[in-house]
Amino acid sequence: MSGRVLPLRRPNGLRVLDLCCGAGGLSMGYYLAGFEVTGVDIRPQPNYPFTFHQANALTFPLDGFDLVHASWPCQYFARVTRWRGTQADHEDLITPRRARLE
Incomplete structure (x- = not known):
């Protein structure tokens, strides 16, 4: 997160995987709802504020997440x-x- 300050929120203990996350607009909503967010996109997202993987959403492992969201x-x-x-x-x-x- 390289020095960025994110808004305060109450963690809910759940992990969300946001496939085709883009810059992270939807991801921020999940973060504010308390989720630990991981994003995946095939294109680089240099300003994505959470854990990010540049990868193909069709092959990225889905295990270990409580919720998987995809914005194809x-x-x-x-x-x-x-x-x-x-x-x-x-x-x-x-x-x-x-x-x-x-």
């Missing part, structure tokens, strides 16, 4: 993508990856 990119399903007429330019990343969490 969803451009394929986004209304704005269809409105712009470019849905075919985006892969459906949600449907085949749902089995990973089930």
